[in-house]
Amino acid sequence: DAGVTQSPTHLIKTRGQHVTLRCSPISGHKSVSWYQQVLGQGPQFIFQYYEKEERGRGNFPDRFSARQFPNYSSELNVNALLLGDSALYLCASSFTANTEAFFGQGTRLTVV
Amino acid sequence: GDSVTQMEGPVTLSEEAFLTINCTYTATGYPSLFWYVQYPGEGLQLLLKATKADDKGSNKGFEATYRKETTSFHLEKGSVQVSDSAVYFCALSHGDSSYKLIFGSGTRLLVRP
Numbered sequence: 001d002a003g004v005t006q007s008p009t010h011l012i013k014t015r016g017q018h019v020t021l022r023c024s025p026i027s028g029h030k031s032v033s034w035y036q037q038v039l040g041q042g043p044q045f046i047f048q049y050y051e052k053e054e055r056g057r058g059n060f061p062d063r064f065s066a067r068q069f070p071n072y073s074s075e076l077n078v079n080a081l082l083l084g085d086s087a088l089y090l091c092a093s094s095f096t097a098n099t100e101a102f103f104g105q106g107t108r109l110t111v112v
Numbered sequence: 113g114d115s116v117t118q119m120e121g122p123v124t125l126s127e128e129a130f131l132t133i134n135c136t137y138t139a140t141g142y143p144s145l146f147w148y149v150q151y152p153g154e155g156l157q158l159l160l161k162a163t164k165a166d167d168k169g170s171n172k173g174f175e176a177t178y179r180k181e182t183t184s185f186h187l188e189k190g191s192v193q194v195s196d197s198a199v200y201f202c203a204l205s206h207g208d209s210s211y212k213l214i215f216g217s218g219t220r221l222l223v224r225p
Binding site: 004018031033038041043044045048050056058090092094097098100101103104105106 | 148155202211212
């Protein structure tokens, strides 16, 4: 079975632009979480979605938004990109909202 | 708020040496504790976990014991291999926000042949 898949793997954007990152969970998993990992730091929680509803949100500005689709895949959107948004964005899926999270390989976003 | 503190790296060891990576946490009540490993170019993999005080998590020769009295969850391995070179993250999840993992800053381990 495929694990958590994220696309694209790498992305370069200019300040002020918008970006959409995509995540497909493990088959049968209904929960997707997003994390931001700045170089040299641990991942920070951004969002969790379960059964297409937002279950939790971390301390991120409103420029960050996400959604989950009927097939449980998810998108993370970031508007008005800043240099500080450069990071590895990790998606994790789990069977339910509170079971073990399995992480994808991440999308490396560079803002120039 | 809840937080996790890890020893700074990098930790450089020779093959077959003993490994300890320190992790302490701040949280109310009884959080669940985790160690994740991140190999170069890859996402995070769950290495082991413990959900209550005095529990010992173990996997692939790694162990960690949940110590409530010292709020610690130190990672140990008796004999490291070159293939253990990676970044190790200690994390917790807690109470009503059990879906949300709070990570430490990570400790890079480099094992030399």
